Amino acid sequence: MTEARKLAAILVADIVGFSRLTASDEDRTLARIRTLRSDLVYPTIAVHRGRVVKSTGDGVLSEFRSGVDAVRCAMELQTGMLERNSGLPGDRRIELRIGIHIGDVVEEADGDLMGDGVNIAARLEGIAKPGTICLSEDAYRQVRSRLDLAICDLGERVLKNIPEPMRVYALEADTTPPRREPPVLTGATPAPLALLDKPSIAVLPFINMSGDAEQEFFTDGLTEDIITDLSNVPGFFVIARNSTFAYKGKPSDVRQIARDLGVKYILEGSARRSDKRLRVNVQLINGSEGGNHVWAERFDRDIADIFDVQDEVTRRVVEAISGKLGEKNIVSRTRPSNLEAYDLCVRSRGKCNVSRSDNSEACADLERAVQIDPNYCEAHSNLAISLLFGWIIWGEPQIP
Incomplete structure (x- = not known):
């Protein structure tokens, strides 16, 4: 096995209260964390020229070429978390704590990192408060004159399994609540009263009625494409796919789901696909007014007409909610030819x-x-x- 020793800026991030969150609602928590990784954590690390070394259920270890890149990445992550937690009750918030150290590490042949540099960053993460970032003195020295940050000197701290006390510094993202309209809901949230007066909708995962588990991907894809099409309608607020798919395979009370996700309308349906035919049943429900049906329809078409079905569902939903078809406001997507x-x-x-x-x-x-x-x-x-x-x-x- 070959290994190489080098100097690197190490960032370790961890989700606070992961066990509590999963114990409360494991499926929904894991869905939110997957979304967090793909939409925020991994892209932010890449933008700041970092490399994800490894990820666990509740954390990530990454390396950067400079402390400045690592701290900028950490600040962007914490700011992104503030936005995602805006409006959520405390027991549903996902919060990060982050530790950053610049030190000697050993890179294994498989790309894994080991050594004091990693251990110190992990210990710094362990003493960070939720929503904050702890820096070692080595990391602080590299960024103090290059970044305009409010950094607090925490003094010398004894870190677990680190022989000598280390001076530690802390910083946190801007805690001013972001101004957003409409609010972005990354998980189930109480319904904002103002939102219920707007065209707001959640599309639940369509049920696969074909009896073939291999067709599950097709039904999920149909749901995702309808979500995307509705998201392109100006003035419509549409809940993201990862939030609604947390309800997949579970008994559903559409009124409760509407309250949880903060929407007025729920779209649900089923699909059955055969070699040449496609049958789709769709129903639009007003979840804020007793679960009344607003519109329902069955589409029995040739399988090649799936894209026409998606377009028609979108148009009919817009018509049912807004009272007019308004096709000119629907942004059409490029469809595959095959x-x-x-x-x-x-x-x-x-x-x-x-x-x-x-x-x-x-x-x-x-x-x-x-x-x-x-x-x-x-x-x-x-x-x-x-x-x-x-x-x-x-x-x-x-x-x-």
Whole structure:
């Protein structure tokens, strides 16, 4: 085994109260954490030229070329968490604590890092308060004259399993609540009263009625595409996919879900796919007014008409909610010209950034989709994202 010793800026981040959150609602908590990683943590590390060394259920270890990059990344992460927690009750907030140290580390052949540099960063993370960042003196010296930050000197601290006391510094993100309209809900939240007067909707995962578990990806893809289409309607507030998919496979009380997610309308449905036919049942429910049905319809079409079904569902929902069709306000998306390419792209969505092997399979599916339909924009963009995750997390080559 080969190994190399080097100097690196190490960032260790951890979720506060992970066990409490999972004990309260494991499925929803894990869904929120997966979203947090893919939407905030990994992209932010990449933007600041960092590398994810490893991630655990409730934390991440990453390295940077400079302390400035590491601290900027940490500040952006904490600011992003403030935005995501805005409006959430305390017991549903996901908070990070972060430790940063610049020191000597040993890089193993598989890319893992070991040594005092890692240990000290981990101990600093352990003493950080929720929402804050603790720096070693070595890290502080590198950033104090380069970044305009309010840093508090905590004095010398004894860190677990570190022989000598270390001087520790703390900083925190701007705690001013962000001004957002409408609020972004990353998990289940109490319904903001003002939001119930606006066109707000959550699309629950459609039920796979085909009897074939292999078609689950197709039903999920149908749901995701309808969410995307509705999100493109100006003036509509649509709950993100990861929040609604936390309810998948669970008994659902649409009135309670509407309250939890802070929306007025719930769209639910089912799909049955055969070799050449597609049957989709959809119903729109007013969750804020006793669960009354606003609109329901069955679509029995040729499988090749799936994109027409998606478009029609979007138009009918907009018409039912706003009282007019307003097709000119619906932003149409570029559709693939080949159903096989669509299947491959949809199948890849559940594999990206799950594990190294799953991510590799996602890349292979997307490469095939691009070959079949070179003009399929979503396949190109998803392939780029999968390759990026492979490079950041597992050190995969950037070019297939």
